[in-house]
Amino acid sequence: MDEQDCENCHLESFRELSGFTLRVQLAASKADVAGILFAHDLSEEAFSGRFPELAKLVQGLPDAPPHLG
Numbered sequence: 001m002d003e004q005d006c007e008n009c010h011l012e013s014f015r016e017l018s019g020f021t022l023r024v025q026l027a028a029s030k031a032d033v034a035g036i037l038f039a040h041d042l043s044e045e046a047f048s049g050r051f052p053e054l055a056k057l058v059q060g061l062p063d064a065p066p067h068l069g
Contacts, residue, residue, distance in 0.1 A: 011040060024054050029065040033058050 011017050020040060027033045037047055048055040 011042070021054065024051075025057065027058070027061065030058060030061050030063050032065060033061065
């Protein structure tokens with residue numbers, strides 16, 4: 001299988017998938033999650049379709065990170 005046959009293959013390994021999932025779970029805002037998705041070249045639609053439980057978790061996050069000050 002070549003790279004074009006498998007979109008987002010980097011999320012197929014257990015290590016990559018675990019790291020991705022943990023980063024999303026620890027995100028403080030939807031903006032943080034958007035950055036994670038961008039880093040993994042994953043659209044919001046693909047994320048919602050492949051990870052519905054994580055997508056549901058993200059819906060409860062604030063749009064921007066909380067201001068610390």
